[in-house]
Amino acid sequence: MTQKVTPRSKDYFRWYTDVIQKAELADYAPVKGCMVIRPYGYALWENIQQGLDRRFKATGHVNAYFPLFIPESFIRKEAEHVEGFSPELAVVTHGGGKKLEEPLIVRPTSETIINAMYAKWVRSWRDLPILINQWCNVVRWEMRTRLFLRTTEFLWQEGHTAHATPEEAEEEALRMLDVYADFAENDAAIPVFKGRKSDAERFAGAVRSYTIEAMMGDKRALQAGTSHNLGDNFARAFGTQYLDRNNELRYVHQTSWGVSTRMVGAIIMVHGDDQGLILPPKLAPYQVVIVPIWHDEEEKARVLATVETITGQFGEAVRYKVDDREEYSPGWKFNEWEMRGVPLRLEIGPRDVAEGQVVLARRDIGGREGKSSASMEGLVGIVQEMLDKIQANLFARALKFREDNTREPTDYEEFKAAVENGFARSYWCGSAECEATIKEETRATIRCIPFDQDGKKGKCIYCGREATEKAIFARAY
């Protein structure tokens, strides 16, 4: 399996799929559009889960689990929602050898079934807010699939909250977008634009959708997380009402927000290089790989004894892997673990043992430049410091790349060139016609209308009418 991957510079998408399979993150499943997430990929996902779950808990959310099957009639209750999701539903028509009275939908998302329950649970203003998240799988029958980025079945978390007022729901939607952005930038080392979706890109059934958008290594955009203010759309469809302090019956206002295994794809595409993966230390299954080197049994004993004192030092503070396989040479292992994206490699041979030091090799900086030696004494501190540096460097590098490839074109010709090869930040008049025409002519869509605006006015990049906001346009995954 550990053959070289197609160079990223040569064929970006081949590189992407090669890396996933050769690094053993995932493999194609026997069912079209589905993938098997292998232990190494799943460990990465578990770290993503932990990073997010910790933040959800810290903002007052609790986890729960709702069923996989949703009665077909539920999906129909919210008009825009049914229209948005119908084409991609998997439907169960038989169970236990008999045709079902009512077909069951395999959840594509859980707004409907959760609202059916919330409608039961909510009676009084005292029952609010409900702040529930669930970790689960969902199924969307997409025509075109790509490992991690879009699979028929995928793993995600979906938060579903219910609030007394529109203001609280809005506040919640924005809070969770901040949580996502914080996770993306600090844990995944992926810089994101936070902003609002255009109406055309809005979630089916939402009042407003917010998103974090990231630039991949091929300069295309990827929506890395979304947060929706659902208003009272689902509450009206499901009759989710409560009595307020004045004994008046009111609909709840809701949000939903999600991050999926797509985040794994984002990490691969943002940080990887020709050698393969580069994983951010905060999420890497192994932060450090230790490669012991020896020539004979006597050296082996000494080297491994030293390795043991090091791993003893690491304890729980560092996630490490000792690669003491005898069937591979050190050089082979170096290449293997670089391909698998381990942020830091520690080499220990007889020379190091004699000198009381180890060799450190950074994954983010190749060749000699990334190598240094460190004393065995207090190594854990040095390693942690270096992991922090790598984390910071990955973010800085990704940010610079995004900035270098985000342009502010002054006319439509420049705009077309810009979205050909990066992001364009341009005034947009807000009309769906301009948006649709741009999409048709350039294949670029509005990724978001960033919160970060300069407050100035300008002319729409397409029609020239007055515009008050700039949008990020790009080709997207």
Add this chain to the structure above:
RNA sequence: CGGGGUGUAGCGCAGUUGGCUAGCGCGCAGCGUUUGGGACGCUGAGGCCGGAGGUUCGAAUCCUCUCACCCCGACCA
């Protein structure tokens, strides 16, 4: 759904003017020598050539039909 492509050993492929025993590289197993940037030798295991029909003395190879997967578009986290 439209367009393109691929199915032969675990992986990557060759073989396809029909021809006898289906081959190569990597990987895998055993033994030995190796090990600081993808080591080497020897021995060996592993195939109803995607499936079904047909043509033929003879089919991986020709014909028909099917199935699966990948890539490019439209749809989407």
